[in-house]
Amino acid sequence: MASARLTLFWLLALPVLVFTGFFLIPLGVVLVSSFTAPEDGLTLAHYARILLDAYHWQVIATTFRIAIFSTLICVALGYPLAWYLVRIVQLRSWRRACVILLVLPLFTSNIVRSFGWMVLLGRSGLVNDALMSLGLIDRPMRFLGTETGILIGMVYILLPFTVLTIGTALARVDRGLEQAARDLGATPARAFWSVTFPLTLHGVMAGAIIVFSMAISAYVTPALLSGGKVTVLAMLAFQQYSTVFDFHYGGALSITLLVLTLALIGLASRMTRGRTPGAGGH
Amino acid sequence: MMYRVCRLSLAALLLGSGAAYADGSTLTVAYYGGNWGEAFDACVAQPFTEKTGIRVVAEIGNSTTTLAKLQQQSGDAVIDVAYMDGGISELAHEAGVLAPIDLAAIPNAATYLPQAVYKAGDEVFAVSAGYYSLGLIHNTSEVTETPDSWLALWDESYAGAVALPSPSNSSGVPFVLFLARSVLGDTSESLDQTFAKLKELDTGLLFDSSGAASNAFQSSEVIIGAHFNVGAWDLTDGGLPIGFSVPKEGVWATDARMHVVKGTKNPEGAAQYLDMAASPEAAACLAERLYLGPPVTGVTLTPDVERKLPWGEGGSVEKLHLSDWTEVNARRAAIVERWNREIAN
Structure with a gap:
């Protein structure tokens, strides 16, 4: 018994140590620097500078707008894709090929994929060429340097996460429940909305939280696709660390982003709690 | 038993690496990544090793990262020579992580352009590695x-x-x-x-x-x-x-600059490295590979490379707004x- 407990201790010690050393301490350093100033010692000045300034709220709004839209679009596109993979594809080899196609982009760097979108979304890029040749527009649309451009890049990069989480939830749904609903006279749509969708809601939520937290803290994709003309909070924090060397103000920007994100995720989980049947039972 | 073996080999490793730095057989140089790093390696580090037998250990990072590393290592310098760009160079000097450069120990320093030597008071804290x-x-x-x-x-x-x-x-x-x-x-x-x-x-x-x-x-x-x-x-x-x-x-x-790090355990090696970097061959090589404007005189270049230098055709360092x-x-x-x-x- 004692030796088992010792083994458990050693098994836990390493991850705890790694977590503390590589995650908590750096975060602690950022937190401390955000509350201090070279001359004044302890101060709230950096937070006052951020929170009492309309400019910063505008950047925060842009950041959240991009993250929320990315999440909504990823869920809206990811659900049908997951449905197709789980319910419609019969051939196992084709399903496997689809999953590989979906996951493959994750093996390349964000930078490379964002550069790819810069080429595709450019004035004379593939997207504009296609829209022009279809006669939908008569002159190139501006994508780069706009929130739409950033959104397209983010959705492309984050979509696999919702497809995978929703797909897993969907695969676990007992088809018998749907058939029972149909037998009792529900239309296919009614059966979906009252039975299937609520049963997959935890998958939707998991995917949404992953996508949202990655989108809100994304730096590379917004930095490249914004062309320096749209600013999100992560870019502002990076700029303070890399060019202005104000680690205090930069730290405060990072902590502000973290707190607002956690608050929103907490709110969202509270709102859906209780509406997720079987969340406790699974 | 296993634990003791681990501890012994760790100690040997630490001692070994310490010895390598102390005996002057290696020189740790911080420079940039990508084609810049490749050029510094081919144009300066390799000829330096051929000439002196001192192996160069490259520490790759951009100027800001290098400055951060120097600040963390102050007191026990691992990096001996650091490349940093103009602007960061001044910040490094203010941070007190640089050693004064003794131009007398660098024979090729006589050929430096007057703009290429950066002084604070009488002390030289940086020398140019080339303009862009x-x-x-x-x-x-x-x-x-x-x-x-x-x-x-x-x-x-x-x-x-x-x-x-x-x-x-x-x-x-x-x-x-x-x-x-x-x-x-x-x-x-x-x-x-x-x-x-x-x-x-x-x-x-x-x-x-x-x-x-x-x-x-x-x-x-x-x-x-x-x-x-x-x-x-x-x-x-x-x-x-x-x-x-x-x-x-x-x-x-602006320019990429070279600095000797305060507390370097190999000051002679660092001076020899700077001497190699100030040679006309190294400057010509960097000009050919990166179109860096040479910080020294007496460099012969082809007309094609000449026109691609930072000051353009027929220009000189005087044309640059530093x-x-x-x-x-x-x-x-x-x-x-x-x-x-x-x-x-």
Whole structure:
């Protein structure tokens, strides 16, 4: 018994140590620097500078707008894709090929994929060429340097996460429940909305939280696709660390982003709690 | 038992690495990654090792990262020689992580241009490794006449297709001051006139990395703007219709600099490395590979390389607008803040 407990201790010690050393301490350093100033010692000045300034709220709004839209679009596109993979594809080899196609982009760097979108979304890029040749527009649309451009890049990069989480939830749904609903006279749509969708809601939520937290803290994709003309909070924090060397103000920007994100995720989980049947039972 | 073996080998490893630094058989040099790092390796580090037998251990990172490393290592320096760009060089000096460079120990130092030796009082804290500039670049198939002034950026016909560095790029803040002082004649403290003029400019890209600028010129996303001579000529060499020019107002430029780190355990090796870097062969090699303007005299180059140097055809270091970095560093936060609010918005 004692030796088992010792083994458990050693098994836990390493991850705890790694977590503390590589995650908590750096975060602690950022937190401390955000509350201090070279001359004044302890101060709230950096937070006052951020929170009492309309400019910063505008950047925060842009950041959240991009993250929320990315999440909504990823869920809206990811659900049908997951449905197709789980319910419609019969051939196992084709399903496997689809999953590989979906996951493959994750093996390349964000930078490379964002550069790819810069080429595709450019004035004379593939997207504009296609829209022009279809006669939908008569002159190139501006994508780069706009929130739409950033959104397209983010959705492309984050979509696999919702497809995978929703797909897993969907695969676990007992088809018998749907058939029972149909037998009792529900239309296919009614059966979906009252039975299937609520049963997959935890998958939707998991995917949404992953996508949202990655989108809100994304730096590379917004930095490249914004062309320096749209600013999100992560870019502002990076700029303070890399060019202005104000680690205090930069730290405060990072902590502000973290707190607002956690608050929103907490709110969202509270709102859906209780509406997720079987969340406790699974 | 296992634990003891681990501990012993760890101790041996630590002792071993300590010994390697102490006996002078290696020299740790911090320089940049990518094609810059490859060029420093081929042009300076390799010939240095051939000549002295001292192996160079490369510590790859950009200037800011290197400065952060030097600050962490102060007291027990692992890096012996550090490359950092203008601007960061001054910050490193202020941070007290640099050792004074003894030019008398570097025979080739006699050939340095006067601008290439950076002093604080009587002490030399940095020497130049080569100049690069931010020139006026245009797409030769869309902009048929080579522009002779920076004011060409405001030409209506290029609206939406202009590239400038953003303050997240190391050239961004000094470039704003260059535009104010040398192009727009704005000598005011406030820079109001410059920011008003910048606001009028319809840009297609405010780049934070040189790669983003190259990419945008390559895909014709932008057709005119500022870009580094190194990146621009790379595009031209790759067969793209890109022209680089030094307009009548001149160009903003800076340099990569070499520093000896305070507390280095191999000061002789560091001096020998700097001597190799100041040799005409090394300077010529860097000019051929990166189009870096040589910081020393007596370098022979082909006419093709000559015209691709930061000062352009027939130019010299006198044509470059080198920043007063103390002023730039002092005004950096304010200019970044104003840019964020007025331009990147």
